[in-house]
Amino acid sequence: MQLKKLLAAGVAGAFLTGLVACSSEEASTQGQQWRYAHEEFEGDVQDVFAQKFREYIETHSEHQVQIFRFGDLGESEDIMEQTQAGILNFVNQSPGFTGALIPEAQIFFIPYLLPVDDQQMVEFFRTSRAINELFPALYAEQGLELLTMYPEGEMVVTADTPVRSPEDFRGKNIRTMPNPLLTETYRAFGATPTPLPWGEVYGGLQTNILQGQENPIFWIQSGALYEVSPNLIFTGHGQFTTALMANQDFFNGLSAEDQQLVRDATAYAFDYITEYVPGLSDAMLERILESSDQVTVTRLTEEERQAFRDRAPQVEARFIEMTGERGAALLEQFKADLDAVRKE
Structure with a gap:
């Protein structure tokens, strides 16, 4: 892992050296090569989105888009740092x-x-005021231009044994992304949350340091997690969401024409991926079941889900505690946006 980070730092440093002579104004001219990194493997949802983004850019301009997948430049924290630094x-x-x-x-x-x-x-991501009006300002504070957010599929838990209740989670180390609220969620669910970078997950499950994790089905299939964590549990607690961002200085330095090009490419990729994702989970689950006869699938009943749902308010309260009035206002708008979608 340390070697990978050192290699990533070396590659990133080479990019930075090459960028010294390139001003923001030059980045808006024709024929530039733009660098785009995501956190998934070839053929996964973020990669499909990136390919469509590149397709639009290269079809409608002389710019080129170089895509880096998971591990090419390090872990998720590495590619974010490189984006904020203007390397990506x-x-x-x-x-x-x-x-x-x-x-x-x-x-x-x-x-x-x-x-x-x-x-x-x-529909929520297309129409939500919270997503399309409130979030961009929050990302801008970190030097990021939020271009879009989109869903990747229902979150599914894998574990060493089937789980049907919070009591079944007791004593299980469940890997989470390094996210305080996700940690709070699994603590509320009765598990022992264990934040780890992705590169350590398969080995942790294989050696029983971890007894479970959560991800959308396509990632469970792509990463072969079902081989070492074969019990799939559909808890119905949420969907995996991702976001495309640009370095804000880079974006602001583009010509008005190129800024619109980026927005149009984003919309083109969004339209494609929102047709691509529905049904993907079923297809990937079928592949998993074809690949292993050790896999079990547990779909919680409404009554079983309610036992987990009853624990959600403490996570919501923790979110407001973490984020204050701004978070409370965002949550209120989220709920209003979701209510409008459900009514439709």
Whole structure:
């Protein structure tokens, strides 16, 4: 892990050296190469989104987009630091990691706040005032231009044994992203939350240091987590969300034409991915079941979900404690936006 970080730092340093001669004004001219990093593997949802973004940019301009996947430049924290430093131009990252920078982004980890229905989620991200009006200002405070947020699928827990109640979680070390509110969620669920970077998860499950983790199904399939954590539990507590951001100095230095190009490419990729994600979980679950006869699938009944749902208010209270009046206002708008979607 340390070697990987050193290598990533070396690559990033080479980028930085190459950027010294490039002013923000030069970055807005034709024929530039833009650097875009995300936190997933080839063919995963963020990679599909990135490919569509690049496709639009390179079809409608002379710019080129260089894509870096998970591990190319280090872990999630590394690519965020490189984006804030201007080494990378674009970064696609989950609020699970940006929550350390932007505490309000942890709102996505309040359990049972977001629906698991794909179409409702897509409509929410398209129309939400909280997403499209309030969040950009929060990201701007960290030198980031928020271009879009989108869902990647229902969160599913994997564990060493099937789980149907908070009592079943007792004594289990469940890996979480390094996110304080997600930690609070699994503590409320009865587990022992264990924040770890992604690179340590498979080994932790394999050696029983961890007894479980959560991710959308496509990532469980892509990362072969079902091999070492074969019991899949659909708790219905939320969807995985991610965000595309640009370094704000870079974005502000673009011409008006190139800024619109970036926005149009983002909308093009968003439209594609929101058609791509619905149904993906079912397809990936089928692949998992075809690959292993050790996998079990547990879908909680409404009564069983209610036992977990009853514990959500303490996580919500912790969110407000962490974020104050601003977080409370954001949560109120979130709920109003979700109510409007559900009524439709």
